[in-house]
Amino acid sequence: MxxxxxxxxxxxxxxxxxxxxxxxxxxxxxxxxxxxxxxxxxxxxxxxxxxxxxxxxxSETNGYEFALFNELKARFKEDDISVPVRVGSHYYYQRRYLSKDYVQYCRRFIPNNEAPPSVYDIMPTGPDDPPEEVIIDEEVIKYKNSLENYRITAFKVSPNNKLVAFRENCGTVCVIDSETGAPAEKPIQGCLEFEWAGDEAFLYTRRNAIAEPQVWFHKLGEEQSKDTCLYRTREDLFDLTLEASESKKFLFVKSKTKVTGFVYYFDVSRPETLWFLPPWHLGIDMFVSHRGNQFFIRRSDGGFHSDVLTCPVDNTFETTVLIPHRERVRVEEVRLFADHIAVYELEEGLPKITTYCLPPVGEPLKTLQGGRTVDIFKSELCISRIHGIRDSQFSSSILRICFYTMRMPFSAYDYDMNTGISVLKKKETILGGFDESNYVTESKRAYASDGEEIPISIVYRKNRVKLDGSDPLLLFGYGSYGLGPSSYSNSIASRLTILDRGIIFAIAHVRGGDEKGKQWHENGKLLNKRNTFTDFIACADYLIKSNYCSEDNLCIEGGSAGGMLIGAVLNMRPELFKVAVADVPSVDVLTTILFYPRKRDLEIATSVVTLKISSRSLMLRSD
Structure with a gap:
């Protein structure tokens, strides 16, 4: 020194x-x-x-930091593409260059595009196959318009595959001809989100000068000044989100706060107005989709966690529960197809996808029976991230599933819901001789002071650790906003630098997240927030007592709300940790909330919430 x-x-x-x-x-x-x-x-x-x-x-570590950065960078391919998604007669995908930090949006024509999709389909890339078409190049637009920073934040193909609409990071939505790239419409300014409403119109959200959220209808070929405002609320506490049904026949507008939300639906065949979707109850969060003459609804709240129900489009009060509430099971996502429904759930932190056959449109649907569990998952996926089950075609029987685990890189499978056959479509390439069989994942449980079991996810490299208490260990935690590992865990490629040096990596799935359902979140917030901290300490104690590490080689990390967790446990048990990383931590919480509150934060501190529906005003108690 x-x-x-x-x-x-x-x-x-x-x-x-x-x-x-x-x-x-x-x-x-x-x-x-x-x-x-x-x-x-x-x-x-x-x-x-x-x-x-x-x-x-x-300063003495500068050279080492540079070497580590280059080592990490060398694991990634210079040129790579996303998993191609079939839309109509083309495959669409993104091409990325590691050195450029910009994206190209591309597509390739499918010669035999009238054949039904199959899990064995492969995008043709040979010299005699249709060439790659670059629809949008972020880098070209950036330099052409002398922009300091440019990003495309949304890219959506029209239902007839003839137009592409994309949103720029400045809030402008542009519409171009998918064949020529020529502008097909004047840019629409000030957009937050948008969705196609048929082939010749789209809905978009924006906020006015005083931040009130609004939904607007735009018809192609008309000036933006002639757009129709379909919905506005004078409560700037609300956020608006748009979702298109898989059938493309309905759009859904969710008006949501931290404590409740409404859903409105828009019939593409009758583009005059939004329709309110009852029934509604305070505190319920809903996701809605459509098939035939029915809406399918996934809902959740602190009472029944989550369930799935259906109702006729013309009588939304006549609901039928398809999947009832089960303790500590959270329905994460529902995907509809012409003949199937896929349900993605978390049960005690373990991900599970089940597919069901649906009766022909028009026939009664009272329950879901004979479900088939997707078998490509293993128990280690309790510590993984499933990106979603959305990139699939409504008319097909093929379900696209993308995921990674703590030892497996990003992988995409196509799953045939009729046969149960799954085919790997893409696996992230990690350079440098990576072999996932060299790494071990474990799922353990620590006991909190009140007897609750706290899951711990662990990964390490074989033959690099002794498991006698002498190994260094990095313990990560977050536990806020109902966000679980799907929101903060990264691909193994970003962790190899520490794993290959004999450092064990672990995640403490503390209360405040969503690993065990809605109640897991509720039991780690507000007056129960202390549980987040004591759960993390219980996990650290367990790892030490189980000889994964010792107090002299235990490092902890968390960012933002996770940084608050790190600050709290350092004050509660400073002798337990050797190194602590608090990334942009929220650590002056009382002063921030009590003396510098944002208007949005006031809604969770008040006992009365005013919610406006059309011309009526309802007073709803939240206590």
Whole structure:
């Protein structure tokens, strides 16, 4: 260690007493002045000192950091494409270049496109096959328009496959001819989301000058000034999202807050208005889709977690429960087909996809029977991410499933719901001689102080660890907003650098996430938030007692709300951890919520919520 580093001392922040009082409770904060980072020159100077101190302390690792970065980068292919998705007569996909950081949106023609899709279909790429068509090149648009930053945030093909609409990161929606790339429409400004409503129109959401969310109908060929506003709410606490049914005959508008939501439906064949979809209850979240003369609804709340039901399009009050609520089972997603329904669930943190045959359109549907469980999953998927089951064609029997685990890279399968046959369509290529059989995944349980079982996901490399307590271990946690591992876990390619050096990686699935259903989230928020912290500590204690690591080699990590978790456990059990990484942590929670609340945060602190439906105003209690 250099003498320069030995003499270095961290800068000390001055203490400026600041008294805060609310509900008769007084609290003194000596560092409140540091919140004014944008204007106070003293704060700027202090941050500069902290940065210089950090740079000097880490200067000896600069070369090592550079080597690690190059090692990580070398594992990824320079040129790669996404999994091709069949839409009508073409395969659509994205081409990425590692060195360019921009995306090309491409397609290839399917010569025999009238044949029904099969799990054995392969996109033709030979020299005698139809050539690749580059529809949009982000890099070309960026330089052509002298833009500093350019991204396409949504790309949607019209139902007849003749037009492509895409949203730019500035909020502009452009429509082009899919054959020539020529503009087919003047750009529509200020869009947040959009969905095709047939071949000649689309719906889009936006916020007006005072942030009120709105839904607009645009017909191709008309000026944006002539667009029709189908829905607006004067409550800026609401967010609007758009979903197109798999049948493409209905669009669904979800108006949602943190505590409740409404769903409206739009009939593409009658584009005059939005229709409210009852029944509605406070606290229920719904996802809706369509087949034949029925809507299919996945709903969830704190009481019954989640279930699946159906109702006639012309009488939405006449509901039939197809999949009832089951304790600690969360229905994540439902995908409809002309003759099938696929249901993706999490049961005790384990993912499960079941497919069911549906009766012909028009025949009664009272229950789902004889389901077939997709068999490409193994128990290790309790620690994986399933990207979804959306990239499939409504008229086919082929279900597209994309996932990865803690030891398997991103993989895409096509699954035939009639035969149960699955075929691998793409697996992420990891360079450098990667072999997934060299890695071991385990699923363990720690017991919290109240007896609750907390899942722990573990991965390590064979023959690189001793499992005698001497191995270093990185424990990751989040546990907020009902987000589970599908929201924060990464492909194994990003972890090989530590795994190959004998470091064990683990995830603590603490309460506050969604691993065991809605109640798992509820039991880790608000007055139950302490459970998130004590669960994490219980996981750390278990790993130490089970000889995965010791207090001298346990590192912990979390970001944002997970950073708050790291800060809390450091204060509660500082002797338990050797290294802590708190990435953009939320650690001044009381001051932020009580004295600097955002308007959106007030809704969870109030006991009365005002919700407007059309011209009526309902007062609904949330306590």
């Amino acid at each position: 250099s003498s320069h580093r030995q003499r270095l001392s961290p800068p000390e922040a001055k203490k400026v007493p600041f008294l805060m009082e609310i509900f008769g409770d007084k609290r003194l904060d000596n560092y409140h002045w540091l919140r004014d980072a944008g204007r106070d020159p003293d704060v700027q100077r202090y941050l500069e000192l902290e940065n210089k101190y950090a740079e000097s302390i880490m």
